[in-house]
Amino acid sequence: MSTPKVAPAPASAPDAPFDVERIRADFPILRQQVHGKPLVYLDSANTAQKPQAVIDAESRVYREIYANVHRGVYDLSMKAEKAFEGARHTVQRFLNAPEAREIVFLRGTTEAINLVAHTFGRQRVKPGDEILISGLEHHSNIVPWQLLCEQTGGVLKVAPITDEGEIRLDELERLLSPRTRLVSVGHVSNALGTVNPVRRIVEMAHAQGVPVLVDGAQGVPHLPVDVQALGCDFYAFSGHKAFGPSGIGALWGRASLLEAMPPFHGGGDMILSVTFEKTTYNVIPYKFEAGTPNIAGTIALGAALEYLAGIGMDRIAAYEHELLAYAHDALREVPGLRFIGTAREKAGVVSFVLEGVHPHDMGTVLDYEGVAIRTGHHCAQPVMERFRVPATARASLALYNTRGEVDALVAGLHKVREMFA
Amino acid sequence: MSEELRELYQEVILDHSKRPRNFRALPEASQAEGFNPLCGDRATVFVDLQDGTVKDASFVGSGCSISTASASMMTEAVKGKSAAEAEELFQRFHALITAPPDQAGGAHPELGKLAVFAGVCEFPVRVKCASLPWHTLKAALQGAGATVSTE
Ligand SMILES: Cc1ncc(COP(=O)(O)O)c(C=O)c1O
Numbered sequence: 001m002s003t004p005k006v007a008p009a010p011a012s013a014p015d016a017p018f019d020v021e022r023i024r025a026d027f028p029i030l031r032q033q034v035h036g037k038p039l040v041y042l043d044s045a046n047t048a049q050k051p052q053a054v055i056d057a058e059s060r061v062y063r064e065i066y067a068n069v070h071r072g073v074y075d076l077s078m079k080a081e082k083a084f085e086g087a088r089h090t091v092q093r094f095l096n097a098p099e100a101r102e103i104v105f106l107r108g109t110t111e112a113i114n115l116v117a118h119t120f121g122r123q124r125v126k127p128g129d130e131i132l133i134s135g136l137e138h139h140s141n142i143v144p145w146q147l148l149c150e151q152t153g154g155v156l157k158v159a160p161i162t163d164e165g166e167i168r169l170d171e172l173e174r175l176l177s178p179r180t181r182l183v184s185v186g187h188v189s190n191a192l193g194t195v196n197p198v199r200r201i202v203e204m205a206h207a208q209g210v211p212v213l214v215d216g217a218q219g220v221p222h223l224p225v226d227v228q229a230l231g232c233d234f235y236a237f238s239g240h241k242a243f244g245p246s247g248i249g250a251l252w253g254r255a256s257l258l259e260a261m262p263p264f265h266g267g268g269d270m271i272l273s274v275t276f277e278k279t280t281y282n283v284i285p286y287k288f289e290a291g292t293p294n295i296a297g298t299i300a301l302g303a304a305l306e307y308l309a310g311i312g313m314d315r316i317a318a319y320e321h322e323l324l325a326y327a328h329d330a331l332r333e334v335p336g337l338r339f340i341g342t343a344r345e346k347a348g349v350v351s352f353v354l355e356g357v358h359p360h361d362m363g364t365v366l367d368y369e370g371v372a373i374r375t376g377h378h379c380a381q382p383v384m385e386r387f388r389v390p391a392t393a394r395a396s397l398a399l400y401n402t403r404g405e406v407d408a409l410v411a412g413l414h415k416v417r418e419m420f421a
Numbered sequence: 422m423s424e425e426l427r428e429l430y431q432e433v434i435l436d437h438s439k440r441p442r443n444f445r446a447l448p449e450a451s452q453a454e455g456f457n458p459l460c461g462d463r464a465t466v467f468v469d470l471q472d473g474t475v476k477d478a479s480f481v482g483s484g485c486s487i488s489t490a491s492a493s494m495m496t497e498a499v500k501g502k503s504a505a506e507a508e509e510l511f512q513r514f515h516a517l518i519t520a521p522p523d524q525a526g527g528a529h530p531e532l533g534k535l536a537v538f539a540g541v542c543e544f545p546v547r548v549k550c551a552s553l554p555w556h557t558l559k560a561a562l563q564g565a566g567a568t569v570s571t572e
Binding site: 359389391 | 435486
């Protein structure tokens with residue numbers, strides 16, 4: 001944490017105290033009331049709200065520079081192209097990726113994982129070969145591998161998790177075999193908030209020569225991400241969870257791996273030359289970007305990451321860390337509340353159940369207090385099964401949430417208890 | 422508490438959700454399983470149909486207060502009814518909980534106690550909770566062993 005200073009400083013100065021009210025002022029949607037109460041948005045792990053900078057960036061594209069990219073020789077097209085490729089460099093810097101050409105723009109994490117399964121997976125997985133994931137994964141880091149295994153005769157292996165919600169590294173290491181072709185794990189669990197020891201997992205996998213994909217959907221919004229320090233081979237994330245638009249995200253992959261992979265979709269932009277006899281594919285990343293992309297969305301994603309970088313991911317992580325600790329302490333006082341997921345290292349998420357109250361009822365009553373939380377299985381049914389609950393309530397935090405909002409959640413839960421417990 | 426919430430969570434509904442009636446299995450009876458993937462609710466509904474009449478009905482499972490109360494009150498409501506009458510009741514019930522807001526309200530004598538679910542129509546995402554037990558009952562009436570899903 002930075003040392004607090006007396007003089008007011010811009011929210012973006014690296015040594016300024018973290019001024020959450022200034023940050024909130026950047027998010028117009030947060031100024032509204034729901035059922036007569038101030039909106040308390042605690043569902044950012046589902047999808048995050050957008051700062052004015054992102055809203056402006058997207059609308060500026062359409063007002064000033066919109067044209068197709070990679071195609072035009074005229075001024076407007078070149079401006080659009082410059083902004084679009086500028087976003088690629090922004091993503092590269094944000095992830096500390098070695099090269100911008102290693103950034104592939106896609107619809108989001110789901111599409112990025114499917115890309116790797118379809119291209120890398122189909123090329124490398126032979127009958128009996130294995131893909132290794134963990135018991136903490138989101139459905140989008142499970143189902144693409146199941147489909148791949150069905151198509152190739154591969155086998156999906158799952159490293160189990162502990163009662164705290166941490167991946168069992170001893171089991172993961174044991175499950176790494178000469179048949180393992182890829183390890184795919186989340187950076188941060190969306191269901192429980194567990195921060196996985198990705199570096200350690202990468203070391204284990206690389207010791208066996210196995211590449212690692214990291215599902216960074218919940219990493220990018222909360223933690224500084226440095227793919228070179230993590231040592232992984234692929235990193236996937238979604239713009240909409242990182243305060244950018246929906247429908248856009250990116251995959252980072254090592255150039256050597258991406259170059260060896262076959263294309264994903266066929267069409268325009270992904271080719272160098274087409275004849276009916278033979279088509280020559282374009283270089284990376286364009287080989288994987290068939291068709292007209294989400295131009296304005298990509299540029300606005302760049303704006304979202306610039307916004308985060310301007311505040312500083314270290315400061316955001318430190319602020320959220322404190323807020324999460326505060327939330328745990330406050331929620332612990334609610335009678336009958338049980339945390340699901342008590343890993344030593346967590347980010348952004350508190351998952352819980354309340355004795356005698358179904359999460360769905362909690363969600364409805366909290367909504368009338370203005371508090372938006374997610375209730376359900378969070379696209380992680382195996383995690384729910386592991387903890388033998390049909391569903392949980394999940395409050396997820398972001399850089400714009402406050403202690404006051406945590407207090408509103410707690411007050412709401414007391415009302416819930418009055419009604420149901 | 423807001424008016425809509427009070428309408429949704431009527432005393433009767435809260436009572437049935439906390440102390441569901443007919444909450445037991447009828448292993449010999451026709452049964453079906455219902456599942457709501459959105460919230461993980463599961464209910465198995467049993468109907469003992471004798472000479473075309475529901476002699477007994479029951480359920481087991483876990484769900485939110487709305488689905489539990491709906492299942493509980495449904496099993497009470499259909500006892501003694503013919504299969505056709507039970508289905509007709511379901512149609513009326515369904516019309517009640519999916520009524521457009523401007524047509525909500527009014528008396529529903531034919532629904533009896535089930536009229537307390539009128540507040541559900543203000544909560545579109547909760548309609549599935551209230552109707553799951555009924556869809557499951559319908560499946561059980563039509564044949565044993567079926568599974569229904571709200572999605
Ligand atoms: C950990 C994790 N992985 C993957 C996804 C899928 O992301 P998207 O739906 O943006 O493709 C999510 C989103 O819920 C997630 O939380």
